[in-house]
Amino acid sequence: MTAQMDFTFIHGALSISVHTKEISGFHDFLKNRKLNSNPQDDFLKDFWQQAFLCLLPNSSLDNHSETMCIGEEKLEALPVSVFELNMTSHSYSIYNAVYAVAHALHNLSSSVFKHRTDRGKQNLRKLQPWQLHHFLKNVSFNNTAGEKVSFNDNGDLATGFDIINGVTFNNESFLRVKVGRVDPQIFPNIGFTIHDNAIVWPSRFNQECPSSLCNDNCDPGYSKRRVEGGPFCCYDCIPCPEGKISNERDMAGCFQCPENHYPNKNRDFCIPKSLTFLTFKEALGTSLAISALFLFCVTAVANNRNLTYTLLISLLLSFLCALLFIGKPQKMTCLFRQTAFGIIFSVAISSVLAKTITVILAFQTTKPVSCLKKSFWKRTTTSIILFCLLIQVTICTAWLSTFPQFPDFDVISMAKEVILDCNEGSVSMFYCVLAFLGFLSICSFTSAFFARKLSDSFNKAKFITFSMLVFCAVWISFVPAYLSSKCKHMVAVEIFSILASSGGLLGFIFFPKCYIIVMRPDMNIKKQLIKRKH
Structure with a gap:
């Protein structure tokens, strides 16, 4: 039905009507309205005669009635089909229109007063209607019903529509029941709302609500x-x-x-998503932590002097370093775990390199070694360790000063979990640390490999070769395994590589010594140690 079609009613029909809202006092105003309320209102006189089927003195209206109007008739006595006491869309529109013009005139008056000249304030009565348009389209106010009245860019009233359900009764009375609202401003996504349970349908309908779809609705998902x-x-x-x-x-x-x-x-x-990281409580974290502590204890019982002490201490720290990778990442653990790993392993590998060079120099000497030459060897091995340590410390310092590591959340890698891990800051710097360790490992492996056939009943170079072979194999396989892992398994791969490579150094270098000392003490004599091939 047309939006303003208020005079036609079909039982059970739905219509669209301009949005209305009850105005406080409007119903009482109509109930108290009398014929003599405004003697100059000719419209009221004509309406009174047609509504109450009566005549006024000197009336020219022909309504085929002989009853005279007494002026005391009550509007509330009229049937609803003749006159409604409720606020209709017509009444609400007129109500808002009157107030809109009043606000526009007020704004116009304020503007004229603000810009008055010396000639005096311009008389508003002389203004043309078109001069009001600019102020009218910019009107915005709240009416007494608490609703905002304004116009959009097209000059239309920014309001919605009510969905009205018409209900008629046997005594020819009817009701307008609001069952929904059409307002894109209030319901931008769905367009309108309707309460289908409040709709009264004609009796001939065999379903509760007619469907405008040729298929069922799509469920969530x-x-x-x-x-x-x-x-x-x-x-x-x-x-x-x-x-x-x-x-x-x-x-x-x-x-x-x-x-x-x-x-x-x-x-x-x-x-x-749940928060996940490698903890000490889970099986993987517990097993890696126990392995690190066990290897730490095994390393602690080994003994030797000078260069061997340096290697043993670095291996001790490398096993403890693995514990920094387990548990909830904190700012300090993230900041130092990779740099600590790089520096400790640089000391360990440089100690192996220095030990290999010492073996080579010792086997090239056929005469008893003088104290001066021993001092030179000691300074050489110390210089190698310090030089390698200085390079790795420089790389790590540059890493921490430019791209420091920090705890970070990864919400993309896993579908149902948020990964809490350390952001390395710069992947390039991480691989620079690994590259330097790889360079030291290759140097140690190469020197030990060429010295493996030196004649001795207990050739250290041969065992160093095996230890560096294990070390290189672990870290070469680390890179693809690390890149193909996700979440806490990346951390587990690095921890395993640290433990496996450190354990390889400890096992192949020191276990043969322990075997000779404990199981074959007859070989641990000076004669056996300096035996040569002719």
């Missing part, structure tokens, strides 16, 4: 896709793709969950 070539109301329901949801019926498309959430199984709401 699905989105609509229009059927090509079909009517506009026909569509298919498509499941939301991986990682997206729809939480309302008949949604035009699915949307992505926030980064720290993931879709549920039905893809109709988002679930917060």
Whole structure:
């Protein structure tokens, strides 16, 4: 039905009417309205005669009535079909129109007063109607019903519509029941709301509510896709793709969950991701921590002097260094765990390199070694360790000063978990640390490999070769394993590499010594140690 068609009613019909709202005092105003309320109102006289089927003295109206109007008739006695006491859309529109013009005139008057000249204030009565248009279109106020009245860019009243259900009764009375609202400003996504339970349908309807769709609604977790070539109301329901949801019926498309959430199984709401990191309580973290402490204790019982002490201490620290990678990442642990690993391993590998060079120099000497030459060897090995340590410390210092590590959340890698890990700051600096360790390992392995056949009943170079072979194999396989891992398994791979490489150095260098000392003490004599091939 047309929006302003207030005079036609069909039982059970739905109509669209300009939005109205009850104005306080309006009903009482109409009840107290009398014929003599405004003697100059000719419209009121004509309405009174037609509504009450009476005549006024000297009236020219021909309504085929001989009853004279007494002026005391009451509007509330009229049937609803003749006159409604409630605020209709016509009345509400006129009410807002009068106040809109009043506000526009007030703004015009204020503007004229503000810009008055010496000639005096211009008489508002002489203004032309078109001069009011500028102020009228910029009007914005709240009426006594508490609703905002304003006009949009097209000059239309910024209001919505009411969905009216007409209900008629046997005594020819009727009711207008508001069952919904059409207002894009209030309901920008759905357009309108309707309370189908409040609708009274004609008795001939065999269903509660007529359907304007040629298919069922799409449930949450699905989105609509229009059927090509079909009517506009026909569509298919498509499941939301991986990682997206729809939480309302008949949604035009699915949307992505926030980064720290993931879709549920039905893809109709988002679930917060749980926080995960490698802890001491889980089996993987516990086993790695126990391995690190065990190897630390094994290293602690080994003994030797000078250069060997340096290697043993660095191995002790390397096993403890693995514990920095387990547990909830903190600012300090993130800041020092990679740099501590790089510096400690640089000392360990440089000690192995120095030990290898010492073996080579010792086997090249056929005469008893003088104290001066021993002092030179000691200074050489110390210089190697300090020089290698200085280079690695420089790299780590540059790393910490330019791209310091910090705790970070990874919400992308895992679907249902937020990964709490240390952000390395710069991947390039991390691989620079590994590259320097690789360079030292290759130097140690190469020198030990060429010295492996030196004749001795207990050739250190041979065992150093095996230890560096294990060390290089571990860290060469570390890179692809690290890059292909996710979450806490990346940390576990690095911890395992630290323990395996440190354990390889400890095992191949010191276990043969322990075997000779404990199991074969007969070989631990000076004669056996300096035996040569002719």
